[in-house]
Amino acid sequence: MNTAHKIHPSERRQFGRRTTCMHGWIAIDGRQKLPCLVRNVSEGGALVEFEVPKNMPFMFKLQIDSKGFEAHCEMRHHGPTWMGVQFIRFEKVASPIRDWASEIEAEGSWAGKR
Secondary structure (H helix, E strand, O other), rough: OOOOOOOOOOOOOHHHOOEEEEEEEEEEOOOEEEEEEEEEEOOOOEEEEEEEEEOOOOOEEEEEHHHHHOEEEEEEOOOOOOOEEEEEEEEEEEEOOHHHOOOOOOOOOOOOOO
């Protein structure tokens, strides 16, 4: 059995995740953007926090302005205030996710304007 790609049973992610607290946006066609916090991110997906609407579509775009990042995503799992997403297609990536340092953005670094 090839164990080179074996993932620890309690950790199903294929890519290492980086703990973050970055401000982002959930963009859904025909709707106003929803502000969110990106709590962790990997090359394969992210965990975002926001008030998840009951009519949330399965596919949408995640934008992180401070990183010059936009990706089409699919919802993988969710709760009332968080969502795990998988990146399907990248539209804009200013720097590779693997190069993002674990970081906490300063309060006030985000105007929160739409």
